[in-house]
Amino acid sequence: MTGKLEGRKSIIIGGGGGIGGAIAHRFYAEGASVAVVDANAAAAESRAEELRSAAGNGDVFALGIDIGDPDAAKRAIEDTAKALGGLDTTVHSAATREPTATVEEMHFEHWNEALRVNLTSMFLLSKFAIPHLRSAGGGVIINIASQLGSVVTAGRPAYHATKGAVIQLTKAIAIENTQDNIRAVTISPGAIETDRLLARHNSIEAIREKLTPGHPIGRLGQPDDIAGAALFVASEDAAFMTGTDLIIDGGYTAV
Numbered sequence: 001m002t003g004k005l006e007g008r009k010s011i012i013i014g015g016g017g018g019i020g021g022a023i024a025h026r027f028y029a030e031g032a033s034v035a036v037v038d039a040n041a042a043a044a045e046s047r048a049e050e051l052r053s054a055a056g057n058g059d060v061f062a063l064g065i066d067i068g069d070p071d072a073a074k075r076a077i078e079d080t081a082k083a084l085g086g087l088d089t090t091v092h093s094a095a096t097r098e099p100t101a102t103v104e105e106m107h108f109e110h111w112n113e114a115l116r117v118n119l120t121s122m123f124l125l126s127k128f129a130i131p132h133l134r135s136a137g138g139g140v141i142i143n144i145a146s147q148l149g150s151v152v153t154a155g156r157p158a159y160h161a162t163k164g165a166v167i168q169l170t171k172a173i174a175i176e177n178t179q180d181n182i183r184a185v186t187i188s189p190g191a192i193e194t195d196r197l198l199a200r201h202n203s204i205e206a207i208r209e210k211l212t213p214g215h216p217i218g219r220l221g222q223p224d225d226i227a228g229a230a231l232f233v234a235s236e237d238a239a240f241m242t243g244t245d246l247i248i249d250g251g252y253t254a255v
């Protein structure tokens with residue numbers, strides 16, 4: 001049986017992390033070649049090693065770069081296209097871990113860093129990748145936003161502002177590129193059990209106790225819950241989907 005992404009060539013920013021890592025595994029298992037890109041070079045390399053020893057028939061490439069740096073972002077796209085023989089799918093799954101602070105308390109540097117990593121890097125990724133997607137005859141851009149791009153809690157203004165902007169940026173990318181068969185979609189997860197979530201709390205038990213009541217489905221999400229959605233969006237099953245925000249949040253925003 002052939003995979004749903006057989007022959008596809010993908011780059012996954014934040015592929016060393018929880019959600020990006022699960023997407024890298026799912027894409028590879030479905031036949032895609034995968035470039036794992038992460039600011040943490042060791043995490044990118046070890047994820048690539050995992051893929052190489054997993055079932056799949058694509059190529060694997062690893063790169064340690066900060067995607068918020070314009071020169072590095074350009075180099076990441078060019079090196080990936082060279083290593084994989086082209087590029088047709090991008091996934092951006094990286095964000096800062098800014099400290100909790102109200103607008104009044106927030107340091108200007110934390111605000112700027114959130115904009116640079118969460119938002120500007122997504123602009124850079126698409127800016128440099130779109131010519132390759134066009135050359136490939138089309139492609140898919142998947143940007144990981146958040147349910148907190150649509151609703152807010154106190155103390156995370158930079159996160160809310162950047163995630164809301166990511167949803168709008170992705171819609172703009174979508175409508176600018178329909179004629180080239182390029183689709184662009186955000187996926188907005190609810191709370192997903194990754195190191196990022198752990199870093200904001202003391203223990204997994206504390207996170208579950210605090211956040212599960214906000215998720216009517218009765219549990220927090222797992223990285224694979226998002227990987228399944230990313231596979232759907234990347235595949236031909238989602239051929240009519242573009243310019244939308246796919247919320248995968250266990251009902252968080254429904255109440």
Ligand SMILES: NC(=O)c1ccc[n+]([C@@H]2O[C@H](COP(=O)([O-])OP(=O)(O)OC[C@H]3O[C@@H](n4cnc5c(N)ncnc54)[C@H](O)[C@@H]3O)[C@@H](O)[C@H]2O)c1
Nearest residue numbers: 014016017018019038039066067094095146191192194196
């Ligand atoms: N975990 C959640 O509850 C949750 C919920 C909603 C949205 N999200 C979003 O999902 C995405 C992935 O989150 P995660 O939970 O997998 O986090 P994670 O910390 O497990 O993974 C993020 C990865 O991105 C990398 N990264 C950070 N800055 C980078 C940069 N400048 N350049 C390249 N790589 C960089 C990190 O090194 C890390 O490996 C983020 O955009 C996050 O906002 C997460």
